[in-house]
Amino acid sequence: MTYMSNVNDKPLIEIRDLHFKRGEQVIFDGVDIDIPRGKITAIMGPSGTGKTTLLRLIGGQLRPDAGTILVDGQEVAALSTRELYQLRKRMGMLFQSGALLTDINVYENVAFPLREHTELSESMIRSLVLVKLEAVGLRGARHLMPSELSGGMARRVALARAIALDPMMILYDEPFTGQDPISMGVLLELIHTLNNALGLTSIVVSHDVKETITISDHIYLLSNGKVIAHGSPDELEKSPSDWAQQFLQGLADGPVPFHYAANDYAEDLLVTMGKHMKGGAV
């Protein structure tokens, strides 16, 4: 594949032949993904393709049914609880809702991982928290409670918290959903600058195509448990796949049908009418 030329060393995350089922529903059916170091990789696909599930698999909260997930050379599913927790300290995850702790204020939320995992003095914690909050532009909001924040601000606080322990990578779960254009712009800018300034590896899971394309170095398109297409934004735009074109351009009909699988429409209606007739006859 063409993108191989961009990769100078081993990818940070290597996913090979991933299978995962939730109940009877197949979520992943043989997926291979490489996440290169120091880049922003976007994983896109329609709602319900298990993008969030993928992040949880990477974070070790779920176990794959088959296949391997290597994060920095370690196989996530084979780690002991202690090793997994060590690995998670090096991962930041930004949840869709922010997932801030609602009973403590912004400052304490950002200080939380520092207090839990380090023995730093109170003044050290204070300076670190203020640095992280300054990076997301919310140093002035440190006394607010999570309930007093707007959705975009909550995500920025969560981002400050995610980078509190200086992780090697950040997983973003639908960071742009339900944001107004201004906070969307702020978040885009933040993801971009943080990635470059801190040398992070970022994985952005999203279905906001236009926004995500502007910041990502590499894109994977997922659908029905398979990788449909992948490559740099430019490569994807020239992709011959009908499906990729439909998704990227947001067309209503295409390989993904507008209608959910159903019986023939006319037949369906006739059945209803038949029932009415019977009911009338009785």
Place this chain on the structure above:
Amino acid sequence: MFHSRTVEIWVGLFVAIGFAALFMLAMQVSNLSTVTGDDGYEVTARFENISGLKVRSAVTMAGVKIGKVSDINFDPQTFEAVVSLRIDSRYNEIPTDTSASIFTAGLLGEKYIGLEAGGEEELLLAGDELELTQSSLILEQLIGQFLFSKAADGDDE
């Protein structure tokens, strides 16, 4: 972590009140203050009939509670009830010829053992047996005797 001082004061108050309540239950409500635990000495007494006496029933002397019944057994040789009395160690100067009777508090009340001091100089020691005992009065027997004597009186006339 707001108002942590207020919260801590409240929790301190809560724990203090809780322990005060436990202390009150132990001291004011229970018998801890009247009979202290298991110290004391045990003597036995034999009764022909103890009907209604129970373990933990009171042992009194001149109306003052000085101990409690700690055990009740049946002696299959003599067909008597053997009652163990645990007497508080404060009351250790009781003569050996003290008599024990089973009384009823009120007409329908609890049974208890009343001790009546004798005149001996020797004092009761742990494991001694009270020789003089009087059994429980049984209401049905009393009424039966009363009716019987009434009937007998009637015949005489």
Place this chain on the structure above:
Amino acid sequence: MSEKKHSPLTPLLDWLQQLGRFCLGFFERLGRGHLLLFHIVSGIPGLAFKWRLVVFQLYSVGVLSLLIIVVSGLFVGMVLGLQGYNTLVDFGAEESLGTFVALTLVRELGPVVSALLFAGRAGSSLTAEIGLMKATEQLSGMEMMAVNPVKRILAPRFLAGVLSLPLLAAIFSAIGVMGGYFVGVDLLGVDDGAYWSQMQAKVDLHDDIYNGVIKSIVFGIVVTWIAVFEGYDCTPTSEGVSRATTRTVVHASLAVLGLDFVLTALMFGEG
């Protein structure tokens, strides 16, 4: 499928399947509950370095339940005084009112009623809080920050509940005895000395008070365990949280009443 429907045994098989599914589900939940309890208990020693967390939970679980416990204790004691007097006075035994009130409270009503109130007041709020934390991904987020939510969130709440209930039950009983005193002695004219002395003669420290405290410790463990488990195990939606909260109150109350019978039979059965 269509072939199966023709068999006359089908309803029976369906019924058996439902029974089987119900039992499997029940034991699965039971197993998850016990595993969770094990994890919580194994997290308790670690709280020695985080007393602050337990103190905050003692506040929200214990201190905030204080008002309802004090008020209910007072009224239950007063009712016992009134009803006990009316019954006892017919036998001329109103002097035993103190015994009656104290034994009823210390052995039964203190532990049981405070456990029921505790399940309604603190248990439901624990379930709702933990359930909402789950629904808003706070627990998940904590896991991803390499913080174990069982140890960080559940263990302090569990410990605080287990510590609070015996204290609340003792407060309930003590206030109740005073409520009975108020009605019996101050209003109905029972002799002041008789009230206390009869009480002290009959209430035994070991048999009555210790056993009452043991009961309330057991109830504390069971109620808090159910509350914490329901919250942690709930479906993370608003409907799931509300169902879990209801289940906490119902299951915890039933467990308290059922266990009370077992404990009473074990403790006071012979006497």
